[in-house]
Amino acid sequence: MINRVQLANLPTPIEPMPNLTRLLGGPELFIKRDDLTGLGIGGNKTRKIEYLAGDALAQDADTLVTAGAVQSNHCRQVAAAAAKLGLRCELVLTGEKPKHTQGNLLLDFLSDAKVHFVSSRETRESTLEAVVAALNQQGRKPYLIPYGGSNAIGVMGYANAMHELQQQGFNPDWIVFATSSGGTQAGLVLGAHETNFTGKILGIRVDLIPQDFSSVLTNLVNGGAVLCHSRWRVDPASFLYSSDYNHAGYGVLQPSDIEGVRLFARYEGVTLDPVYTGRAAGGLIDLIRKGFFKPNEKVLFWHTGGAPALFAEPYQTALLA
Numbered sequence: 001m002i003n004r005v006q007l008a009n010l011p012t013p014i015e016p017m018p019n020l021t022r023l024l025g026g027p028e029l030f031i032k033r034d035d036l037t038g039l040g041i042g043g044n045k046t047r048k049i050e051y052l053a054g055d056a057l058a059q060d061a062d063t064l065v066t067a068g069a070v071q072s073n074h075c076r077q078v079a080a081a082a083a084k085l086g087l088r089c090e091l092v093l094t095g096e097k098p099k100h101t102q103g104n105l106l107l108d109f110l111s112d113a114k115v116h117f118v119s120s121r122e123t124r125e126s127t128l129e130a131v132v133a134a135l136n137q138q139g140r141k142p143y144l145i146p147y148g149g150s151n152a153i154g155v156m157g158y159a160n161a162m163h164e165l166q167q168q169g170f171n172p173d174w175i176v177f178a179t180s181s182g183g184t185q186a187g188l189v190l191g192a193h194e195t196n197f198t199g200k201i202l203g204i205r206v207d208l209i210p211q212d213f214s215s216v217l218t219n220l221v222n223g224g225a226v227l228c229h230s231r232w233r234v235d236p237a238s239f240l241y242s243s244d245y246n247h248a249g250y251g252v253l254q255p256s257d258i259e260g261v262r263l264f265a266r267y268e269g270v271t272l273d274p275v276y277t278g279r280a281a282g283g284l285i286d287l288i289r290k291g292f293f294k295p296n297e298k299v300l301f302w303h304t305g306g307a308p309a310l311f312a313e314p315y316q317t318a319l320l321a
């Protein structure tokens with residue numbers, strides 16, 4: 001049995017986007033609102049955390065430990081899950097402690113997470129190990145959640161989301177979304193196999209690393225398949241992702257990110273985020289303009305959340321410029 005705790009408001013709604021469809025003159029656009037999963041302002045990580053926290057509770061853990069960027073949505077949702085489940089939370093955040101505690105970081109503190117700042121991704125691993133060792137020494141039981149919640153257990157969240165989509169009776173030709181640590185995409189691919197989904201799953205990459213993203217996805221999908229006692233293994237050549245929109249690097253705003261955030265807000269009243277969904281939307285808009293999709297196709301933009309980062313620098317100022 002795979003352990004799970006209920007944390008998200010599911011199923012999340014699927015809504016048409018008629019105004020953007022008309023504006024862009026391309027395929028029919030829809031949106032799946034995983035920004036509305038609810039817990040601690042919501043987002044895609046909550047689906048993964050239902051399984052990761054379920055595993056933590058099964059192991060009698062008392063503290064969730066994870067890592068990410070200062071404006072990490074993942075860390076914010078782990079902190080909220082810990083609060084809801086009566087666990088403690090310690091976060092290792094890469095970046096300098098900002099002058100003002102804004103956006104996701106503000107929410108981390110409100111959830112009473114203990115935050116450790118580290119200067120680089122290199123020192124992050126050693127700091128994580130030190131945090132876990134210190135907790136063990138204090139007689140606590142830490143549970144380490146990987147970066148982005150992306151491991152075989154976390155993959156269950158989006159495998160299950162594909163079953164949810166099938167139950168909603170919606171069968172798009174394309175699913176387009178922001179992909180980063182790969183757990184969301186791997187889960188969608190595993191779930192697509194399980195549900196005989198016939199559409200295509202296209203991730204828009206938001207960061208430059210890792211270079212060999214395909215092997216990251218392969219390990220995650222196959223790890224998830226093993227956990228489900230499935231003998232199926234994914235064909236690494238079948239992954240669809242674009243590396244055309246990550247050139248500025250992770251979290252560095254580029255014009256297409258800003259246009260993505262602005263058009264969704266202005267034409268559909270949908271709030272995207274600057275780092276992930278804005279970038280994916282900018283990519284989607286560019287692909288539509290280039291005629292990548294057929295006009296009669298249905299494209300589902302899977303909103304993965306992240307809006308709290310809008311209310312933090314440098315994004316707030318850049319989006320107003």
Ligand SMILES: *Cc1c(COP(=O)(O)O)cnc(C)c1O
Nearest residue numbers: 073180181182183184276304306
């Ligand atoms: C983490 C995150 C993603 C990417 O999900 P992965 O599973 O890490 O690929 C996309 N959008 C938002 C808002 C996120 O926080």
